[in-house]
Amino acid sequence: MIPRPKPERFRLRRTMIFMSAQKPGLIKDAYIYGVDSIMLDLEDAVAENQKDAARFSLYHALKTIDYGDTEVIVRINGLDTPHWQEDIRVCVAGGADGIRIAKCESAQDVHTVEAAVLAAEKEFGVEEGRTLLMAALESPKGILNAYEICSASDRMFGVAISGGDFRKCMQTKFQPDGVDMLVARGQMLLAARAAGVQCFDTVFTNLNDEEGYRAEVMQNKAMGFDGKSLINPKQIRLVHELFAPTEKEIVQAEKIVRAYREQSAAGVGVFTVDGKMIDIAFIPGAERTLKLARACGLYEGDLV
Amino acid sequence: MQILKPAVAGTLESSDLMVTLEPGTDGIELSLTSSVMNQYGRQIKKTVLETLERLEVKDAKVTVVDKGALDCTIKARVECAVLRSCDKADKNIDWGGVIR
Numbered sequence: 001m002i003p004r005p006k007p008e009r010f011r012l013r014r015t016m017i018f019m020s021a022q023k024p025g026l027i028k029d030a031y032i033y034g035v036d037s038i039m040l041d042l043e044d045a046v047a048e049n050q051k052d053a054a055r056f057s058l059y060h061a062l063k064t065i066d067y068g069d070t071e072v073i074v075r076i077n078g079l080d081t082p083h084w085q086e087d088i089r090v091c092v093a094g095g096a097d098g099i100r101i102a103k104c105e106s107a108q109d110v111h112t113v114e115a116a117v118l119a120a121e122k123e124f125g126v127e128e129g130r131t132l133l134m135a136a137l138e139s140p141k142g143i144l145n146a147y148e149i150c151s152a153s154d155r156m157f158g159v160a161i162s163g164g165d166f167r168k169c170m171q172t173k174f175q176p177d178g179v180d181m182l183v184a185r186g187q188m189l190l191a192a193r194a195a196g197v198q199c200f201d202t203v204f205t206n207l208n209d210e211e212g213y214r215a216e217v218m219q220n221k222a223m224g225f226d227g228k229s230l231i232n233p234k235q236i237r238l239v240h241e242l243f244a245p246t247e248k249e250i251v252q253a254e255k256i257v258r259a260y261r262e263q264s265a266a267g268v269g270v271f272t273v274d275g276k277m278i279d280i281a282f283i284p285g286a287e288r289t290l291k292l293a294r295a296c297g298l299y300e301g302d303l304v
Numbered sequence: 305m306q307i308l309k310p311a312v313a314g315t316l317e318s319s320d321l322m323v324t325l326e327p328g329t330d331g332i333e334l335s336l337t338s339s340v341m342n343q344y345g346r347q348i349k350k351t352v353l354e355t356l357e358r359l360e361v362k363d364a365k366v367t368v369v370d371k372g373a374l375d376c377t378i379k380a381r382v383e384c385a386v387l388r389s390c391d392k393a394d395k396n397i398d399w400g401g402v403i404r
Contacts (some may be wrong), residue, residue: 024377025319052393053313056384059399060376086395091397124400 004072007097007132009157012295013037013198014227014243015236016160020045021074022054027061030070033233034240037071042087043078043102051083055090063096071136075100079109085116091131092120098132098157103165105141110152119153134158134200138165143184146191156197160229161188163202174205176212178219189224198226207232217242244296245289253289256282257303285295307364311389314373314381321370321378322351323385328363332356338370351375356383359402 016037019026022045030038040061058074074096076087091099099111113133116201121128133155137143143161144169150159161184167173172180175274187203192199201220204213219238220228228239245253255273259281263271293299307327314322336349348370355378356364356366373381383403387393397403 023317023320024373024380025317028319028374028377052388053381053384056313056380056393056403057377057399060380063404064374064376082394090397090399204352288403 003139004067004097006073006127006130009132009155010198010235011036012292013158013200015230015239016073016200016227017230017233017236018045018075018128018203020054021061022046024057024061024197028065031065031067033236035070035230035233035236036227037073038067039075039100039229040096043075051077054229059090059094062096062149063270064198071097073098073100075102075136076113078103079112084113086117088113089120089123092117092126093124095126095143096131098134101133101135101144102147102162103138104135104159105139105151106145107148109112110135110149110156114153114155125260126253129155131155131211132157134160136160136162137184137188138162139169140166140184143187146188147194150191150197152161152197156195158200158226159188160200161202162183164205166202176215177275178216185209185223185225193224199224201225201228202231203231204235205231214238214242240296243292244298245293246288249289250293250299253286253293254299254301254303256286305359305361305386305390307361307386307389308391309377309389311385313384313388314377316369317334318371319373319377321368321373321381323381324367325389326365326387327389328365331361331362332361332366334366334368336368337372338368339373340372348373348378351378352382355379356386358404359383359386361386366392369387 013036015035016039016089017035018039019030021040021042026168027040040058074091075106077083101109117131128225133153134157135149137146137159150156163181166184167180189199204216221243256278259273287304290304307325310322310326314320315374316322338345338348352368
C-alpha cells in the first residue's frame with residue numbers, strides 16, 4: 001500500500017493528462033512521463049457497461065502504484081448519472097489527491113460533490129478536507145456561473161474548460177485562432193483569478209497538427225492559464241518548454257526583486273531598472289516568475 | 305460469495321486479463337493461460353486463488369486469460385467478475401474491507 005502525502009491545494013500544474021481508468025496498460029506506469037498531474041478518467045473514456053470494472057481497476061492502481069510527485073486526480077461521472085456517488089467513494093477510499101467534477105454548472109453542484117466527499121472521508125477514515133476538488137466547465141451556464149463555482153469551496157484548486165462539449169453547445173467548432181472560445185476562456189480566467197484558484201485550458205485533439213498545437217499553447221500562456229489538459233504524452237514537453245520563463249525573464253525578475261528590496265529598505269517607493277519604471281505592483285509578477293523558474297529547475301537563487 | 309450466474313471482467317489487451325466465472329459445484333476449477341506463463345504462472349494462480357478465497361468463493365469454474373497483468377490488475381478483474389456474478393458490482397462496494 002502506498003499512502004500518498006496530503007495533497008497541496010496550490011502546486012505546479014502545467015500539464016494534466018487524461019487516461020482511462022479502465023486501461024491497466026495506461027495507468028500502471030503513468031508516472032514515468034514527468035507530467036504534473038494525471039487525470040484518471042471514470043467518465044467519457046469508460047464505456048457505460050464498464051463503469052464498475054473501471055472503479056476496481058482505479059482502486060487497486062491508487063493503492064498499489066507509487067506515482068511519486070505526480071498528482072493523481074480522478075474525473076468522476078456527471079451528477080446526472082447513476083455513477084457519481086460510487087465514483088466519489090472509490091476516489092476517497094483509494095486516496096486520490098483530487099476529484100474533477102464533470103459538467104459543473106453551479107456552486108450547488110460543487111456543494112453536492114463536497115457533501116458526498118466529506119461523507120466518504122468519514123466512512124473510510126480519511127482526514128477530513130484532504131480530498132481536493134476542481135470543476136470542468138462544459139456549458140454556457142457553467143461559464144456564466146464560473147465565479148460562484150470557483151469560490152464555492154475551500155477544497156477547490158481550479159477550473160478547466162472542456163472544449164468539445166462547450167463548442168457543441170455554442171454551435172461552433174474548433175478555430176485555429178481560438179475565436180470560438182475566446183470569451184469563454186477569458187470569462188473563466190477572470191473568475192478563477194478573482195476567486196484565487198488555478199485555471200486550465202482544454203485539450204488539443206489533432207495530434208498531427210504540431211503547428212496548431214504550438215499556437216494554442218502559446219495563446220494559453222499569453223492569456224494567463226496555469227496549465228493545459230492533454231490527451232497524449234507527446235504533448236507534455238512543449239507545454240513545459242513554453243510555460244517555463246525564458247532566461248531573460250528570469251534575470252529581469254531577479255533584478256527587479258533585488259532592487260525592490262534594496263530600495264524599499266532605503267525608503268524609496270518607485271525607481272527604475274534598466275530604464276523601466278518599477279514599483280510595488282511589479283513585485284508579485286517578478287516573484288511568480290522566479291517561483292515558476294525554480295519549479296522548472298531553472299532558478300537556484302534565494303530570493304523566493 | 306456464491307457464484308450465481310456467469311460473469312466476465314477484463315479485456316485481452318496487453319497488461320490486462322480476462323476473467324470468466326461460471327457457477328460450479330466442485331470447489332474452484334481454475335483454467336489459466338498466460339502470455340508470461342513460464343515466468344509468472346504460479347504467481348498469477350496464487351493471486352487469483354487468494355482473491356477468490358478473500359471473497360469467500362467456494363465453488364466456481366474460473367477461466368483466466370492473462371496478457372501480462374500486474375497483481376493489482378488481477379485482483380481488480382477477479383473482484384469485479386465475482387461481484388458482477390452476484391449483481392453487486394455497481395454500488396456500496398466495501399473498499400478497503402473485503403476489496404483490498
